[in-house]
Amino acid sequence: MKLGKSVFSIPVVLSTIASAAWGEPLTAEGIEKMGNNSLFTMARWRPSSHFLAPAGWMNDPCAPMYDPVRGLYHLHYQFHNNHIAWGNVSWGHATSPDLITWTDVDHYPDDGLPAWKDYQAQSIGTTNLTSNHHDPALYNHLSIFSGSGQAVNLTGGVDGTLLAFYTAASELPTAWNEPYLPGTESQALAISTDGGITWEHYENNPILSDPPGNWNITGWRDPFYVPWPQLDTLLNKTEPHWYAVWGSGIREIGPRMPLYTAPASDLTNWTFLGALWEPEKNTSLGTLEETGSYGFNFELSNFFSIGDRYFVSMGAEGGNVSFHQNKWSLWNEGLVSVRDNGSIAFTPTAGGASDFGLLYAINSFDDVKNDRRIQWGWAQEDINDFGATQLGYQGAFSHPREVFIKNTTGVSHKSSDVLGSSRYFKNTNGSWTASTLGVRPAPDVVKGLHRGARHIKYPCNQRKCDTKKINLPSNLTSSYQISFTIEHTTGMAGVTVGASPDGEEYTNIYFDPSSNNIVVDRANSSLIDEFTKTPHIGFFEPYQLQQKSGNTTMEPIQLDVFVDGSLVEVYANDRFALTSRIYPSREDSTGAKLFAAKGVNVKYSNVEIWDGLLNVWPDRPRNSSSLLIWDTAAETGNYTWWTGN
Ligand SMILES: *[C@@H]1O[C@H](CO)[C@@H](O)[C@H](O)[C@H]1NC(C)=O
Ligand SMILES: *[C@@H]1O[C@H](CO)[C@@H](O)[C@H](O)[C@H]1NC(C)=O
Ligand SMILES: *[C@@H]1O[C@H](CO)[C@@H](O)[C@H](O)[C@H]1NC(C)=O
Ligand SMILES: *[C@@H]1O[C@H](CO)[C@@H](O)[C@H](O)[C@H]1NC(C)=O
Ligand SMILES: *[C@@H]1O[C@H](CO)[C@@H](O)[C@H](O)[C@H]1NC(C)=O
Ligand SMILES: *[C@@H]1O[C@H](CO)[C@@H](O)[C@H](O)[C@H]1NC(C)=O
Numbered sequence: 001m002k003l004g005k006s007v008f009s010i011p012v013v014l015s016t017i018a019s020a021a022w023g024e025p026l027t028a029e030g031i032e033k034m035g036n037n038s039l040f041t042m043a044r045w046r047p048s049s050h051f052l053a054p055a056g057w058m059n060d061p062c063a064p065m066y067d068p069v070r071g072l073y074h075l076h077y078q079f080h081n082n083h084i085a086w087g088n089v090s091w092g093h094a095t096s097p098d099l100i101t102w103t104d105v106d107h108y109p110d111d112g113l114p115a116w117k118d119y120q121a122q123s124i125g126t127t128n129l130t131s132n133h134h135d136p137a138l139y140n141h142l143s144i145f146s147g148s149g150q151a152v153n154l155t156g157g158v159d160g161t162l163l164a165f166y167t168a169a170s171e172l173p174t175a176w177n178e179p180y181l182p183g184t185e186s187q188a189l190a191i192s193t194d195g196g197i198t199w200e201h202y203e204n205n206p207i208l209s210d211p212p213g214n215w216n217i218t219g220w221r222d223p224f225y226v227p228w229p230q231l232d233t234l235l236n237k238t239e240p241h242w243y244a245v246w247g248s249g250i251r252e253i254g255p256r257m258p259l260y261t262a263p264a265s266d267l268t269n270w271t272f273l274g275a276l277w278e279p280e281k282n283t284s285l286g287t288l289e290e291t292g293s294y295g296f297n298f299e300l301s302n303f304f305s306i307g308d309r310y311f312v313s314m315g316a317e318g319g320n321v322s323f324h325q326n327k328w329s330l331w332n333e334g335l336v337s338v339r340d341n342g343s344i345a346f347t348p349t350a351g352g353a354s355d356f357g358l359l360y361a362i363n364s365f366d367d368v369k370n371d372r373r374i375q376w377g378w379a380q381e382d383i384n385d386f387g388a389t390q391l392g393y394q395g396a397f398s399h400p401r402e403v404f405i406k407n408t409t410g411v412s413h414k415s416s417d418v419l420g421s422s423r424y425f426k427n428t429n430g431s432w433t434a435s436t437l438g439v440r441p442a443p444d445v446v447k448g449l450h451r452g453a454r455h456i457k458y459p460c461n462q463r464k465c466d467t468k469k470i471n472l473p474s475n476l477t478s479s480y481q482i483s484f485t486i487e488h489t490t491g492m493a494g495v496t497v498g499a500s501p502d503g504e505e506y507t508n509i510y511f512d513p514s515s516n517n518i519v520v521d522r523a524n525s526s527l528i529d530e531f532t533k534t535p536h537i538g539f540f541e542p543y544q545l546q547q548k549s550g551n552t553t554m555e556p557i558q559l560d561v562f563v564d565g566s567l568v569e570v571y572a573n574d575r576f577a578l579t580s581r582i583y584p585s586r587e588d589s590t591g592a593k594l595f596a597a598k599g600v601n602v603k604y605s606n607v608e609i610w611d612g613l614l615n616v617w618p619d620r621p622r623n624s625s626s627l628l629i630w631d632t633a634a635e636t637g638n639y640t641w642w643t644g645n
């Protein structure tokens, strides 16, 4: 994600009030009077079972990777330490043995400061502008944008080296809908030979200075690079090669995913092959509701295969529509073929949203330890910048999500020319198998999050619960999972979370069969009007299952809802995800109940709760806040590069 000077705010000198008066609802007036970091430790807003920076601003996931030599997972993030807004972006860094619990990496182990404090967790940083006035400006003096990582050295060998591939910025602001300043982005490598504690910029950076072809680009960032024997075979390569895609676009034409290749023996030598495919600007693969908008520029492009099937995923900028104000997080499946010029052509055959809510900048990696693909996305706060300095942090990642081929058999299907999120394969008995890109929180991680949680299983037999005997708790902690199945419903049905006893605050999360939508309705989520109240709406069309009688019935809908502070993730049938945010003002907005609109006939089954999910940052104190700093005009290009806070 890139921001320029779009948000300009004036620093306010704040009186330091120790903390909020608990017991009473928070009010906008009360928050305005609070000092920096006053709300930092407030559990009902700050997530504890998700990945997030120790403090300050974070956005995109960067360089997830597994180091087989040390048996450790690495995950980086866009970081603006000691600030609550985007600017001077670098990479922050944490490691995990199992993708469940995380530890901040202390990149300055000798200075006596804990890993979570100030810039200690920063792995790859920009040139220090204060100490250097470069002429010409260095390739990476303004930002270390996003990218990917691999546990290999420059010649592709596995010897304990970690190799980060990132986009360096030397001009700002940059945005797809603003003129592109020449030289804004270039591509660079950073190398660590001590397991990620110290990182060196590659001596011949940048390794790519000029955008692909003669494109009039809207952006050119976030390299995603992988070894890929299947493509070697397709392209008749006699020696192994690696392949990389970037997020990009051609002005007035459409978003693009440029494809590059490098011999495995020299990962500094990348050659442009061509665009993977040529979507037209602001169009959709199918219907906007189901397949979203390609927008005008891609960010965080990923290109990967699962078995013999090929997928891309991307953050699409600019394709806003009334029911989806944010950028789109999309995936497409496609057929690959060889172009006359020796490049690869990708022809989409299906597509959908990787997340229908606010999750963006989704980035994935090949979890070679478990032979699967895992992705994270960035969940921004949804507070309209209100109370940001009082929070002292902004942003978190989703749970690590496994993406996989999800087949559903015995589906009834009528063929259509409009592409959607499923492909249909006809079986010999005349029924169909629907096949799509599945998504679910990694099952082993979910199991880990349950450690120490209070587990409640409600009285249900296989296909039906005795709803009269189901009273979901009114005193849930700030991190819990509610799972249940809607076997059948005649109208809107789901669950209410974040509910106060008197019903003043609540959030309804439901499936609406009349529109095939899954909705997080935030109209009453908070008494604080400054926070966003618009609903998050995602398209979920249940399959119709073929009955022996010849009739069809709707497939049961299994909903898994994770609430962790303000962060809400909703999954359905392992093939739908939607991320939202809620900020209840009341301390007693801790209740949940099954929800159905008036007059709706609904049958639930398998109702379960895990309350008190694992704190995944065992080494961090609860208060891991850092001092907030305001940057001067001299440090921010007179506030054209970033806002100052
Ligand atoms: C920007 O970040 C770099 C490290 O990434 C740091 O050395 C420098 O002081 C920062 N500049 C400003 C103006 O904050
Ligand atoms: C950046 O440079 C200034 C001036 O030399 C110095 O005071 C400051 O500590 C440096 N910051 C970092 C993060 O190295
Ligand atoms: C990379 O690692 C391999 C061992 O896997 C080694 O043979 C090679 O020399 C290393 N290359 C560099 C540039 O260090
Ligand atoms: C690139 O696009 C912009 C905006 O449409 C236009 O003003 C500019 O002339 C184009 N540049 C080139 C080299 O075509
Ligand atoms: C690869 O080799 C096959 C078989 O010789 C040939 O048909 C094909 O055109 C070649 N592809 C490329 C990209 O050279
Ligand atoms: C880079 O790779 C290309 C194609 O694979 C090759 O022709 C070229 O010689 C390489 N360049 C260097 C400097 O090794």
Ligand SMILES: *[C@@H]1O[C@H](CO)[C@@H](O)[C@H](O)[C@H]1NC(C)=O
Binding pocket: 282, 288, 318, 319, 320, 321
């Ligand atoms: C993109 O398309 C949508 C409808 O599909 C339209 O509402 C919107 O105005 C378009 N956006 C731009 C920037 O052209």
Ligand SMILES: *[C@@H]1O[C@H](CO)[C@@H](O)[C@H](O)[C@H]1NC(C)=O
Binding pocket: 405, 406, 407, 425, 433, 435
């Ligand atoms: C999904 O179904 C298709 C069509 O029957 C089949 O080719 C494929 O192997 C199945 N994949 C998985 C992972 O079950």
Ligand SMILES: *[C@@H]1O[C@H](CO)[C@@H](O)[C@H](O)[C@H]1NC(C)=O
Binding pocket: 473, 475, 476, 477
């Ligand atoms: C919630 O209430 C139940 C039933 O009274 C009690 O067992 C449980 O400990 C309470 N949980 C919390 C987190 O207070």
Ligand SMILES: *[C@@H]1O[C@H](CO)[C@@H](O)[C@H](O)[C@H]1NC(C)=O
Binding pocket: 549, 551
């Ligand atoms: C099939 O559906 C129709 C209409 O809903 C219903 O009247 C009929 O009883 C169903 N048949 C069976 C065998 O379930």
Ligand SMILES: *[C@@H]1O[C@H](CO)[C@@H](O)[C@H](O)[C@H]1NC(C)=O
Binding pocket: 011, 014, 016, 036, 389, 627, 628, 629, 630, 645
């Ligand atoms: C609060 O944060 C702002 C930056 O947002 C900073 O300018 C100010 O000095 C901070 N106040 C205190 C008391 O640290």
Ligand SMILES: *[C@@H]1O[C@H](CO)[C@@H](O)[C@H](O)[C@H]1NC(C)=O
Binding pocket: 633, 634, 635, 637, 638
């Ligand atoms: C900021 O603006 C002032 C007045 O226009 C100018 O003198 C100064 O050079 C500018 N500073 C930077 C860092 O661009």
